[in-house]
Amino acid sequence: MNTNATSQGQRAKGWQPALAPAHSSFRIRHSSFRPRGYILFELVLAITIFSIAVLGLAKALNQSLDTANLLKRDHIIRVGMRNFFEEVRRKPLKEMSTSYMDTTYGITYTSTTEPVSLRTTSGSTLSDLYNLTIKATSEFNGVPEEATLSVYVYKPAQ
Numbered sequence: 001m002n003t004n005a006t007s008q009g010q011r012a013k014g015w016q017p018a019l020a021p022a023h024s025s026f027r028i029r030h031s032s033f034r035p036r037g038y039i040l041f042e043l044v045l046a047i048t049i050f051s052i053a054v055l056g057l058a059k060a061l062n063q064s065l066d067t068a069n070l071l072k073r074d075h076i077i078r079v080g081m082r083n084f085f086e087e088v089r090r091k092p093l094k095e096m097s098t099s100y101m102d103t104t105y106g107i108t109y110t111s112t113t114e115p116v117s118l119r120t121t122s123g124s125t126l127s128d129l130y131n132l133t134i135k136a137t138s139e140f141n142g143v144p145e146e147a148t149l150s151v152y153v154y155k156p157a158q
Contacts, residue, residue: 070140076105077136081149084109085134093155096132107138116152128156 080102088096088111099110116129134149 073105073138073140077107077138077145077147080105080107080109081134081136081147084111084136085132085149085151088134089132089151089153093130096130096153096155105138107136110135110137113153128154130155 084100096113097111101108111132111134114131116131118126118129120126130153132151132153136147138145
């Protein structure tokens with residue numbers, strides 16, 4: 001019975017569990033306690049930062065696709081000009097000034113010839129030289145584009 005009285009007396013005097021120090025109470029310290037609103041704020045902040053990062057990556061991807069399309073278009077124009085040049089330079093002089101429309105890509109190739117007179121170091125004039133100019137005109141995203149190729153061609157008189 002005596003033990004029973006002691007346990008009741010300890011409860012009455014503010015008995016502490018064995019794990020807690022005798023001088024502290026069961027109060028929660030404010031430094032380790034975080035109100036629930038901060039968790040929501042941190043979540044909104046994290047989602048905002050993630051959304052900004054994803055939008056930045058999407059914008060960079062869109063710009064890289066636009067650049068790739070522009071480079072592909074330039075490559076198509078260069079290859080088309082090279083092919084048109086090879087066809088035109090083999091023709092007789094009278095047929096070298098011509099035009100061709102590439103309907104697949106919407107590019108128009110136009111060639112013109114002009115006689116060129118060049119002097120050598122000895123003072124003689126080179127004849128039968130012509131300046132072959134090829135222009136490729138197209139439209140990309142509503143903006144007109146033009147590329148020019150100019151080459152000297154030797155066509156002897158026949």
